[in-house]
Amino acid sequence: MSRCAARAITFFAACLLTAAIGHAADAPYDLVIRNGHIVDGTGNPWFAGDVAIRGDRIVAIGKLPADAALRGFIDMHSHSDRLLLEDGHGQSKIRQGVTTEVLGEGSSAGPYQRELAPPTYPVRGRERTWTTLAGYFTALEESRMSVNVVSYVGLDNIWQSVMGKSFDRPTQEQLDAMKRLLDEALSDGAIGLSTMLMMPPGSLATTDDLVELATVVKRHGGLFSSHIRNEGTGVFDSVKEAISIGERSGVPVDIIHLKIADQQYWGRMLEIVTLIEEARRRGVDVQANVYPYTRGNNNLVTIIPPWAHEGGTPALIARLKDPALRERLRREIREGIPGWYNHYTAVGGDWSRMLISGKGLYEGLTMDRVLALRAQGKPSAPEPLDELFDILIEEGGSVPTVYAHHTDADMTLALAQPWCSVGSDGSAYAFEGALRRGNPHPRNFGTFPRVLGVYVRESHLLTLEDAIRKMTSLNANKIGLRDRGVIRVGAAADVTIFDAGRVIDKSTYT
Template sequence: MNRRFQCWSSCCAIVSLSIDLGAAGPDYDLVIRRGKIVDGSGNPWFHGDVAVKGDRILAIGRVEGDAKRGIDATALVVAPGFIDMHSHSDWTLLEDGNAQSKIRQGVTTEVIGESTSAGPFKGKLKPQTVSVKNESIEIRALRDYFAAVERAGISVNIASYVGEGTVWECVMGTSFERPGRGELQQMKGLVAEAMNDGAFGLSTALMMPPSSLATTDDLIELCKVVREHGGIYSTHMRDEGLGVFDSVEEAVRIGERAGVPVDILHLKIADEKYWGRMKEVVALIEDARRRGVNVQANVYPYTRGNNDLASIIPPWAHEGGRAELLARLRDPQQRKRLKHDIRNGVPGWYNHYTAVGGDWRRMLISADNPYKGLTMDRVIALKSDGKSPTPDPLDVLFDLLIEQNGSVSTVYAHHTEEDMNFALSQSWCSIGSDGSALATEGPLRRGNPHPRSFGTFPRVLGVYVRERGLLRLEDAVRKMTSLNAAKIGIRDRGLLQAGLFADITVFDESRIIDRSTYAEPFQYSEGVEYVIVNGQVVVDKGRHTGARPGRALRHVTDQNSVRPEKH
């Protein structure tokens, strides 16, 4: 026989064998057919099918054989489930595990634990007790929280940092004293314990106590523990306004000295005096990356942030905790000092009041109180009506904080579309909502929340991909999926790939859009048709099925990923 013909015959036999085996096929639980597959890698889309068995993706491409259920994805995009890199759903998920406002955006994993995490609660922090299925569960460590969430049942997966603020309070309480060597060692021990429990890294919110009490050297020491476990340092920087350049340099220094990757939360310039300088901020990050420091960032697609009204109170007034803050707000002499510091600033303190130019119209009450949804100028006018002489607006705000026990959630209009767009367009900048899992009804419909809790991911796809063309579809999906997974070390999610967990979002790219606004926040986004979490359908034709297959993801140290210490 001719050798070329013999070789060709052998190849035919192999192909035939493959076809025979494929025809026998596995028993799929679910096949999503004829979709426009955007696999999360950033590579060009292609048409094909996705087969799921159990909680895993079994095959992608042209899938033959039967399935228990089929979904026709003609004219729809099939993507990995979105990973929310910056979420505050730690406790709302225990109130309602359906995670409605997130799952309806296509989010299948939420990363929680920014600065204050749901554990540890030890030392000077009392254990937390939660009720789960009529059973009281005491939370002392992060592992207890994970167990509580899984027992309650959740529709999304969670991954958590350990919060530096929580660790600090465990050891130092509400004192503003500097920790001694022994106390810093206690903090390092708590970080190590949390990393062993499954935390993915250490997170800070350095603009407010207690997190702001930590020095750069303190954070380097804590991050050295994180390095030993192959984790990441995630930071809400110390100052996003006039100190933004110093704050970026601090984040870089921590990453470089401790040998850990860094992710900067909601990268922005939040002071009108520095608007338009995002290119300089990005240049600092690019310079660090060229030196081999793994610094990245995330953003949300809005130009307003959300913080507490108490953030306009300078740090010194927070010493001793909430009761001491309220006492200072009531003291006429302390009020004089507070007014001076708020209007003139304090070195090293990011001041929300000056960041918005002292313009009360750029502050909106988002808390659940009688003034929810009103801008601060309206609140001041209402509370000053009929009073003579007209009170100082800051006195009105101090009184409001006293009435609300020292906390009033507030939305601040403090950064620009142009700066946000430039940050978003960087290859290392991903998406995180900085929002919570809420709902349009039930106990999680409260206050006047920032629309990012309902609209972040559809807004990116609807506005910045479809309407404005700032991002390619493939790049936007990568920023929501594999980029976030790679940042924190989730290795088996974030891509559509055989063998990975079946977290999948199916959406209509011609229709996907956010509906939540600052005036009417309680509106779900549109265009997400199906969401699959760990192989189970949670959103079916746009409706929540009630399924709660979510899991608490635990970071596992891989010694091959542990980076050497910098000297």
């Protein structure tokens, strides 16, 4: 998807007030960015100069000193799919220098076929619905976004379009139907297939299913992107599975937010890095991305075992109300199920490491405080997991939650690898209005400034040039964007401007 790059540049620069930008009266340019240290996105050293823009293209690069002007950031992992239809300004992204969003992790804004009903959204004053990714892209164009957009097709969409809410194994005929939907979405412009294998319906797919689907991606020259099956006790097997899918299908693989999210396995990132390095030496094109924080953002409902989700949210809530099933749920949550990533055990059953991030009565509170509030006036402290079940029932099955489940040492070791890029795992939120979201994870507003401020300027984990490469050209190369990700004459004029001596994330968890 395209947009007016020059408009986004002036908007972002005006907000940060970090460089002199003006219209050149004496040159055939629409915009000149003066007095900059230019970091071109390739990893090469910065150089002093101006950047001149005509239309939506860079047409000249000159020489001058001052603040940093660099390639607009590409957010390799974003969840702004539907939010950009509500508000195309993309405030939380454009203000941190993001000019391209990569959408569609696990679940995408199409296709909606057969068993999966299409949504309806207001776009510029009128209701819009669509059944294909092409329809979604058309709606995005009408919404007039401030950012560029590319999207994967999500496994959840093609799986549920064929299988509905059933947990049955697909027949070969049904798998072939999924492959046809995947082929259509890739023809519509999807950059590849993305999977969320931690929860249903993605978790229902076997490795063989994923390899078969990946052969369709291979024909289109796309990318297989995966939120792996288990980031905790099964993290090593899950990384091996992602590598195996790439090796068997010949499709490039990008592992989403590579991390070790279970305290039992903290400190073992080097083993995962070694697995990936060994695969790369065998010729497997496997890479990864990370966000620069040690807490993840998901939902309280992910604490509920996968089998309880069959049939969708109404069926889940009915099971949560069933006293007999509650006993089973409590046991499986505390003890775990082989192969299931369990957020409860990942944080050691510590309620203080779960923070309610969505709007509502408990916004900004950790779960230990929520449980204490709910216990007030009761003769004895209630069973905590029963309280969790009740909260989910009261909130319609969804409570956005931040989990403190991985470490800075593991994250930075991954980030430092040359094949690891940056993706926020965030969304295009706003400070006010419909897109204000309670206490959202700080990555929604601060991912890219945090990399530059903390991991370049303060800790020196990365050079400025390498950090910019991880946020620009490395991501562009992964997804096949040939005219973005670097500053050069003829490239699209997606440019971010910032003060390298001051840039930092200001967002917090509460």
